[in-house]
Amino acid sequence: MSPTHRMAVRAILLLSLFTGMCVAQYKEYYTQSCLCAPRNLALGATAVQSTTYKSPSAERAVDGNRDSNYHHGSCSHTDGDLNPWWRVDLLDVFAVTTVSITNRGDAVAERINGAEIRIGNSLDNNGNNNELAATVGSIPLGATKTFEFRPIYGRYVNIFIPGRNEYLTLCEVEVFVEHTSSSTTVLRNLALGAPAVQSTTYKLPAAEKAIDGNRDSNYLHGSCSHTDGDLNPWWRVDLLDVFAVTRVSITNRGDAVAERINGAEIRIGNSQDNNGNNNELAATVGSIPLGATKTFEFRPIYGRYVNIFIPGRNEYLTLCEVEVFADKHTPSYTTVPKNLALGAPAVQSTIYKSAAAHNAVDGNKDSNYHHGSCSHTDGDMSPWWRVDLLEVYGVTRVIITNRGDACAERINGAEIRIGNSLENNGNNNELAATVVSIPLGLTKTFVFKPIEGQYVNIVIPGRSEYLTLCEVEVFAD
Incomplete structure (x- = not known):
């Protein structure tokens, strides 16, 4: 081979090596930055x-x-x-x-x-x-x-x-x-799917109905919250972090009794004294017509809790939607942790009657199994439930809401496992925490060192059991 040919071959080999390195680096960069493919926003929604x-x-x-x-x-x-x-x-x-x-x-x-x-x-x-x-x-x-x-x-x-x-x-x-x-570029509704509570509950309409993203104002359609006829009734949403709140929108009941909302106060702050109703007054509702949505704008108020509160009288408080927004230019706007499990695809070992796996990631913490918002397996040996986060995260916290109407002990011994493998349905992934017990209807938070994974499993190993989950929330550092 002539010197010219040897030089040409060497150049080709160097070019191939360099190109391969670039391709590998390109793939690694785009895989890590999650820009390799557009995300299907509808998946699991x-x-x-x-x-x-x-x-x-x-x-x-x-x-x-x-x-x-x-x-x-x-x-x-x-x-x-x-x-x-x-x-x-x-x-x-x-x-x-x-x-x-x-x-x-x-x-x-x-x-x-x-x-x-x-x-x-x-x-x-x-x-x-x-x-x-x-x-x-x-x-x-x-x-x-x-x-x-x-x-x-x-x-x-x-x-x-x-x-x-x-x-x-x-x-x-x-x-x-x-x-x-x-x-x-559009402001995010911070209240959507966040934890909500209220002074009492009239029949079935839980506090979460007011932040389910549905403005349907007909109370009978099931998307409005509703308290009993309380003295000083209240409703509260927990934004899970402190924001500079500048705007709250309220959708009033549309089928009857619009006047019940008159005089309600919007209060925002970080205290739970008097259930949060002593926090700063942001605005007072004069009136809202039947089924209408009214927006209240005010100077930024820093707070984690947003309350709707009717002071000084016995009243029913009905809210068909509450939306909360912050000035997106404030540093705190993006600090709220996102529940990665909310609306994500979920599966389980078996299904008891119609209590499907996705009921545990619907954003509704109603712990009464008969209300239809809890997942439930059959009486399986080593029953399991799994949510697919659709990407790999460094998971640091899992929150579980247990069944509230009966059988709290069934959750005892459940393991939280996190990882990227589907071997043994994901139940061989790394152990993050073990549930000793969760009282009837309560929510318990499990915090641990970051574990990288796409799949989060709840599994009860070693015994025949029914696995019922009324809500599972997953957060990453």
């Missing part, structure tokens, strides 16, 4: 639809499974409605630019024709009056079609077939935003 045909619930369309054969059980399906619709709640406002829809693959592809994609922040007409992003001409059997459009700011994404009686079947819906700062 809360979804509802106009009606349900047989058993395929709305959540089937955001389970991460594009299997397009309806009979395999991963597609949502409405009844034959006039103007059928499906909606996903992204739980925050994003600048949405792309929606992908996977159509049914085994039959009747034409049913999707003419469907509209609508995006916005209103629940008027179930969200179907929000801005039109795109219209589906057609999607072939089993195909996935992507619709791109200019950024539309919204929390809700609807798929809506206007003007005819139709079955709406969706085998997957994926929602994406631009990777620009525009996706984070």
Whole structure:
């Protein structure tokens, strides 16, 4: 080989080595920074639809499974409605630019024709009056079609077939935003899904109903909180950190008795003296019309707790939604820890009756199993429950709310395990903590050194048991 050829070969080898190093560094950098692929905001989010045909619930369309054969059980399906619709709640406002829809693959592809994609922040007409992003001409059997459009700011994404009686079947819906700062320019509702309590509870409407993201103002529809007829009734949300709160929006009951809210005080601060009702007065509610949402703006008040409080009389306090916002330019705005488990995909060893795994990550700490917000396995040997955080986090804290109406001892000995393996359903991952006991209906926090993992398991090893979880919350350092 001539000297010229040897030099050429050496140059090629050096170039290949350098290129390989760059590719490896590029992959490592983008893997660590989580920029390797856009995140599907709809995955595991809360979804509802106009009606349900047989058993395929709305959540089937955001389970991460594009299997397009309806009979395999991963597609949502409405009844034959006039103007059928499906909606996903992204739980925050994003600048949405792309929606992908996977159509049914085994039959009747034409049913999707003419469907509209609508995006916005209103629940008027179930969200179907929000801005039109795109219209589906057609999607072939089993195909996935992507619709791109200019950024539309919204929390809700609807798929809506206007003007005819139709079955709406969706085998997957994926929602994406631009990777620009525009996706984070909208203020976040700090109260959404946070822990809430109230002076008493009238029948079933727990305090959390006022921060479930649903402004439906008809009390009978089940999305409003409601106290008993208390002297000085109150409601309180815990933001879990101190914020410079500047704005609170209240949605009043819409079907009756609008005047009950008159004179309510909004109080904000860090004290729980008198249940938080002695904190600083931010604003007083004069009145709010039936079903209306009224926003109260004020100078920044630093506080962790936001109370709605009716002083000086016996009254029922009903709140159909409370939203809390902070000046995003204050350093404290981004300090609130996020419950990584909220709305994430969850599975369990078995299901007792209809108490599915996702009930334990619905943001509702109601501990009465019969109210329908707790997960529940069958009487398994070594029963387990698992949540998928969808990314790897350094988990430092897990909070468990135990069943409150009976059988508190069933949780005794449960292990919290965290890691990235699905071997033995994730139950071989690192042991973070062991539950000795949790009293009826109480919430217990387990704090430990950071453990890297995508999966968080609750497992009861070594015995036949029912595993019931009324809420599991997961936080990272």
